Amino acid sequence: MADFIKHPVVELPERDPEPSVPADRLFFSEEEKARIATYVSRYPTADGAIMRALWLAQEKFGWLPPEVIRLTADTVGIPYSQAYGVATFYSQYYKRKMGTHVLDVCTCFSCQVCGGYDMLHHLEKKLGIRKGETTPDGRFTIQEVECLGACGSAPMMQVTNGPYVMNLTEEKLDTLVDALQEGRMPPFASVTLPQDQDEMGGNRRSDAPSQEIYQAPPVSQTIR
């Protein structure tokens, strides 16, 4: 029966990993420090600002190795242990080095029954890696993620904690990977409400870079 236990309950991190950010790059600029100070000023105690500060650190360093968490904790002014606890609790903070582009494919609930796994498997085949892995050239990481809150546009995915790509098809994935290879991020897409389509003849935003409409989802070939 033991082979049914597929996930260890706790994955213990390495105790003293080699620092991956060299000491001469391990600092925040004055501008970044000022931004963190603004975050701190929004809360009664400095603690509240740690989540935004960690976001800033992740954007700067790409992921959150222990030395970056320590630097962030010191800048915000809270204990390292608390910042480490926060950084390891939330799934969007990267605890290991990721590819340049992280492809988070949603396969949860609505996306599962509307072809989310087909999209995941197509990406895995295309990039030659499995979910959770990074391509050898360090460009792409594929992750299977939980509900991203765009269930009406299933299947969908998110690129590196940024733009959503909705109503996925295999062709759309191919185009997306090609664009990312050339360094072009997908634009923000505003999804037109069906009632807007009927009453206003289209999307209500004049400033949305690109627009999508809700579509009947595809039939799932695989659901796991």
Add this chain to the structure above:
Amino acid sequence: MSVSNGSVSKAGDWRSYQRVLLPPVKDLHKLEVYEQHGGYASLRKALTDPAWTPQAVTEEVKKSGLKGRGGAGFPTGLKWTFMPPVNPDVPRFLCCNGDESEPGTFKDRQLMEYNPHLVFEGMILASYAMSVKTSYLYVRGEYADWISHMERELEKLYAKGYVGKNIMGTGFSTDLVIHKGAGAYICGEESSLMESLEGKRAYPRSKPPFPAQRGIWGYPTTINNVETLACVPLILEKGGDWYAKIGAEKHPGPVLYGISGHVNRPGVYEYPTGMLISDLIYEVCGGIRGGKKLKALVPGGSSTPVLRADMIDGVTMDADGLRAAGSMMGTAGMLVLDEDTDMVSFLRRITHFYHHESCGQCTPCREGTGWLENIVTRIDEGEGNLRDLDLLLDLCSQMEGRTVCALADAAAWPVRYTVERFRSEFEARCRPSLVSVPETAALPA
């Protein structure tokens, strides 16, 4: 093509319903457009008209019968009165819960994108009603694009003097901060949302004390959903009586139905509460994809009990209607499943979700969600035994109500009700239990 059997919708003449949460106005998300269409008039009225004391605002919200739209459906006005009397030395807080992580729920994001000022105005009005000096809008980290979108609009709002010090030249001041989460389902639970705001791991707290007594940083706090607070300016503008007359009598108001799954036209629709489920599927959403038959329906996000197709006849989308049918309103994030859906694999993915998202604080949930996933996986792989089904139900009983927050219940309900309501499908997937029978029979009496 309706299958409603002549049953009565509580939503009245919904076909001619005029939207109020997301009215059809081009570029409504821009402050200038929002103001042109009567935006911030409710706030101005509340702040400048001496008749609109904070108590009067709360009373109007009470009168409207507004119930929380985040899942639990608690009366909003009543929740506001739980705040202790104002003490100038003790700060008080308001949190707007925009975590929206329940699978199947994607309605709040439409408000954030298309009508953010309605949410801001609702937050400022609620702050006024409860004399709150700082309010936080907690948005899940995945909505990064919508957070920057809202922060741009919030900056304009500060520049205009509609939030911050001495709003609209009156003596009332309140700050509004958008807090960006980082990916944790549990943060939608109000007490873990508070922990998360305090910059901690989002472990839920035991209640009591309730947030109104000891909330963020130990101070009185009220937590409301995005859609709930977006109703507040409308209630002040048009009156609590107007609101109370929309939709189902005991659960009134407009609702954003987020419909996903196997329908021809999924999406977020604004209609009154009390819509017939059959109207929503067959008329609003244009029926089931490919002309298939309905098999099952999850009415309000993944944790609400699943309904079989034969259970939805004449059922309306409001708290009473769904309770009578054996489910819950939840967040009105409805998932429609057609006849080809494999319920065992479907349940397997749900149990995986709750296993992944259990925060790990309470043992029944941390271990229980893992075992639910393991057992459902075993059945799904064709290696399960019939007794596993009863083991699952037993495990659910061991989890429900035995943890600090409701995540264990939310994880157990889909398992309990999917197994109970689709038992034959689960049994067909299990190995026949013929081997053990002779052994049992050979035991001495």
